[in-house]
Amino acid sequence: MDRKQETTAVKRAIIQAGFDQNNLRVKHGKGTAWGWLHVYADIHHKPDCTCVIHKDAPRETCAECKTLRNECYDLIEKVAIQASERSAYAAEHIVVSLDFFEN
Numbered sequence: 378m379d380r381k382q383e384t385t386a387v388k389r390a391i392i393q394a395g396f397d398q399n400n401l402r403v404k405h406g407k408g409t410a411w412g413w414l415h416v417y418a419d420i421h422h423k424p425d426c427t428c429v430i431h432k433d434a435p436r437e438t439c440a441e442c443k444t445l446r447n448e449c450y451d452l453i454e455k456v457a458i459q460a461s462e463r464s465a466y467a468a469e470h471i472v473v474s475l476d477f478f479e480n
């Protein structure tokens with residue numbers, strides 16, 4: 378499948394796995410990063426979130442949100458690899474980045 382087909386297939390699969398299409402971006406690399414596929418998704422904190430926001434330091438992610446992020450990461454990675462039909466080697470060039478909504 379070509380790059381456009383791969384982008385579409387991966388995006389569709391991740392949406393089907395329950396992620397909001399408005400908070401999801403799937404992009405291919407350019408130039409020497411041609412074979413890389415980047416997946417960016419924004420996720421919400423857990424309802425019982427106890428993350429701490431420091432004034433001049435990075436957010437301290439609570440255990441519940443860490444678990445959530447790990448689960449989302451694993452699921453998106455798995456779904457993206459399946460949908461892309463990439464070989465194990467090429468699948469290593471799929472990069473998942475997750476961010477929390479700051480709300």
Ligand SMILES: [Zn+2]
Pocket residue numbers: 422423425426427428438439440441442443
């Ligand atoms: Zn939290």
